[in-house]
Amino acid sequence: MASALSDRLSKLVKTMRGQARITESNVQDMLREVRMALLEADVALPVVRDFIARVKEKALGQEVAGSLNPGQALVGIVHKELAATMGEGVSDINLTVQPPAVILMAGLQGAGKTTTTAKLAKHLIERRKKKVLTVSADVYRPAAIEQLKTVTRQAGAEWFPSQGDQKPRDIALAAIDYARKHHFDVLLVDTAGRLAIDEALMAEIKDLHATLTPIETLFVVDAMQGQDAINTARAFKEALPLTGIVLTKLDGDSRGGAALSVRSITGAPIKFAGVSEKIDGLEVFDADRHAGRVLGMGDIVALVEEVQKGVDMQSAQKLADKIKSGDAFDLNDFLSQLSQMKKMGGLSSLLEKLPAEMAAKAGQADMGKAEKDVRRMEGMINSMTPLERRKPDLIKASRKRRIAAGAGVQVQEVNRMLNQFEQMRDMMKKMKGGGLMKMMKRFGG
Numbered sequence: 452m453a454s455a456l457s458d459r460l461s462k463l464v465k466t467m468r469g470q471a472r473i474t475e476s477n478v479q480d481m482l483r484e485v486r487m488a489l490l491e492a493d494v495a496l497p498v499v500r501d502f503i504a505r506v507k508e509k510a511l512g513q514e515v516a517g518s519l520n521p522g523q524a525l526v527g528i529v530h531k532e533l534a535a536t537m538g539e540g541v542s543d544i545n546l547t548v549q550p551p552a553v554i555l556m557a558g559l560q561g562a563g564k565t566t567t568t569a570k571l572a573k574h575l576i577e578r579r580k581k582k583v584l585t586v587s588a589d590v591y592r593p594a595a596i597e598q599l600k601t602v603t604r605q606a607g608a609e610w611f612p613s614q615g616d617q618k619p620r621d622i623a624l625a626a627i628d629y630a631r632k633h634h635f636d637v638l639l640v641d642t643a644g645r646l647a648i649d650e651a652l653m654a655e656i657k658d659l660h661a662t663l664t665p666i667e668t669l670f671v672v673d674a675m676q677g678q679d680a681i682n683t684a685r686a687f688k689e690a691l692p693l694t695g696i697v698l699t700k701l702d703g704d705s706r707g708g709a710a711l712s713v714r715s716i717t718g719a720p721i722k723f724a725g726v727s728e729k730i731d732g733l734e735v736f737d738a739d740r741h742a743g744r745v746l747g748m749g750d751i752v753a754l755v756e757e758v759q760k761g762v763d764m765q766s767a768q769k770l771a772d773k774i775k776s777g778d779a780f781d782l783n784d785f786l787s788q789l790s791q792m793k794k795m796g797g798l799s800s801l802l803e804k805l806p807a808e809m810a811a812k813a814g815q816a817d818m819g820k821a822e823k824d825v826r827r828m829e830g831m832i833n834s835m836t837p838l839e840r841r842k843p844d845l846i847k848a849s850r851k852r853r854i855a856a857g858a859g860v861q862v863q864e865v866n867r868m869l870n871q872f873e874q875m876r877d878m879m880k881k882m883k884g885g886g887l888m889k890m891m892k893r894f895g896g
């Protein structure tokens with residue numbers, strides 16, 4: 452996988468230190484990197500061009516805030532613009548009609564229409580407390596009708612039977628009639644798959660649309676489709692007034708650039724993301740998070756903000772001054788570091804914002820444990836007297852026993868915590884104060 456955009460930009464940034472503005476001369480190289488990142492994420496070329504032009508216009512002449520350099524500032528602008536492009540519009544399903552609210556599913560064969568129909572049924576039942584009916588208008592593949600029956604059952608919704616010898620329009624009318632009579636809130640209509648854009652099938656789905664007058668016409672598209680997504684999207688947009696997009700197979704390793712292409716071409720909001728083959732693998736689309744994925748850098752921007760919010764620069768400065776002035780790093784300082792870690796939203800919430808590869812390396816399970824460890828360490832330090840905290844070297848066997856009892860842990864754990872504290876103290880000595888602020892700034896900026 453290509454290196455993250457942020458890494459590439461920071462390499463460039465080395466050549467433009469001290470520049471406080473994004474200018475025509477420094478923006479070109481940076482935009483070239485952004486363009487590469489978008490193309491690698493499989494955003495369609497014309498969409499990339501438009502996007503870059505918009506970013507350039509926004510970025511030129513921007514003052515670069517305080518501690519940021521032009522590269523970081525540009526990442527921020529790109530990220531924001533990406534999220535705005537993909538994220539405008541309403542999420543979730545519009546149900547503000549006289550029931551039954553009809554939802555028409557459109558898309559190529561294999562895009563995930565049938566699976567998504569069942570996922571949506573489950574979503575509407577569980578989250579919106581609706582009574583849901585599904586029906587398949589795919590008269591060409593009996594297997595597709597059976598598939599919908601199976602997954603509808605898994606979703607806990609009701610399935611309306613249809614057969615290969617019926618006309619799609621008749622199926623639709625019968626299903627609507629049944630839904631009305633039996634007081635269903637929602638009717639989900641799955642349609643025939645198309646392997647490629649096909650005139651006859653397009654005419655058929657247009658006719659279905661006219662018959663059903665659905666409140667939602669959802670275009671289901673496979674995130675792995677990459678560059679082709681743009682052509683499919685264009686064809687469906689020309690045939691149907693799309694009201695939303697469902698981007699499936701985001702659990703795959705594509706960077707999901709199709710989101711940007713499809714959104715730009717259709718103008719319809721991306722409402723949901725499919726994230727597994729299973730029936731509960733549907734999420735409300737999160738444009739901010741997806742922008743990070745497209746750029747290949749996780750939700751790094753949110754991470755930076757959170758770190759800045761969490762790290763209390765004043766207390767870091769105090770600590771730095773203290774070390775510089777020769778005072779020893781004591782358990783009070785250790786405690787305040789632990790609580791800063793917690794303020795940053797906990798280790799696992801930080802982890803979620805890292806790029807997937809990094810997060811996988813760190814391992815979710817260990818992070819949960821690390822958080823628990825932090826709480827236990829706090830418990831132990833809180834069981835100490837002020838003198839012990841200032842002079843940890845006083846803590847010998849009997850004091851350890853008392854502290855362990857107070858915190859409800861074993862003596863070995865007190866020993867382990869004191870070891871960790873000593874390692875941290877050694878590190879602080881080596882940094883001689885100045886290093887700490889630098890470290891925090893690097894982390895925060």
Ligand code: GDP
Binds near residue numbers: 726
């Ligand atoms: P349809 O032809 O458009 O109705 O597509 P299907 O619903 O039959 O889905 C085609 C294949 O994609 C099936 O094997 C599904 O299990 C799979 N699929 C659908 N959505 C997702 C998803 O979000 N993630 C993954 N991994 N697979 C999916």
